[in-house]
Amino acid sequence: MNIVNFTPISALIGGLIIGFAVLIFFLFNGRLIGISGIASNFINREEKRFDNFLFLSGLIIGPIIYKLFFNKEIDINISNSFILLIVAGLLVGFGTRISGGCTSGHGISGISRFSLRSIIATITFMIIGVITVLIKNYL
């Protein structure tokens, strides 16, 4: 194992900001953030559809505000095949809906409320993620 590209300060600050978003959504609206839940309810459920739409719009507006405010480009550098992207997207869509949460819903909100269910989910998807990358790198 080599440690590379580690950015602890910006990661921690970004994490605190994410925690703050969870805090205000809970304090004011009484809901816990789970992005896969909000996104799938947006298409699958009538209830609170407009709230979910606004939250998802905010997710997209956030990086735009950041770009304007800091006048910095956000680079994403990745190349994956089209088919692989489709498969990855489907797996993430299926998986988060079947298990009821993703990195935010299980990983942050669920662990915050000491949910054993979420702790098991988080450990499982992290281990499988590591194994998937390991296999991918050897192919």
Next chain:
Amino acid sequence: MNKLISLLSGIIFGIGLVISGMINPQKVLGFLDLFGNWDPSLAFVMIGALIVSLPMFHIIRKKEKPLLEEKFDYSNNKNIDQRLVLGSILFGAGWGLGGLCPGPAISSLALFNFYSMTFVISMFAGFYFVKLFDSITQAR
């Protein structure tokens, strides 16, 4: 007012994803590359988020109700079943393949790149298929 909070929470979350670097799939894949070139940043993002959300959750939930709604509305599902484990396995595999989970995937639509758009459309199709499948199996 609660609509404004929904929008604002999304914006703050999205900014957090950019500052933490998690909007970049390469950072996420770096975290998952534990046995190769490991980038531990994602763990620090989780720690940062939990430092705020964990204590605040336990303080706020003791209140009678949230500030703008009549009651708290969050899952109290305690089922540890096959669905939980199977779903997490599928999600972990997709996460490791693409380097994107739902939050960063949606946020990165702001960058108008082909990568995120393809992934997000496919992810929403996944959400829809699970609903379809559940409504068929429950109808039986």
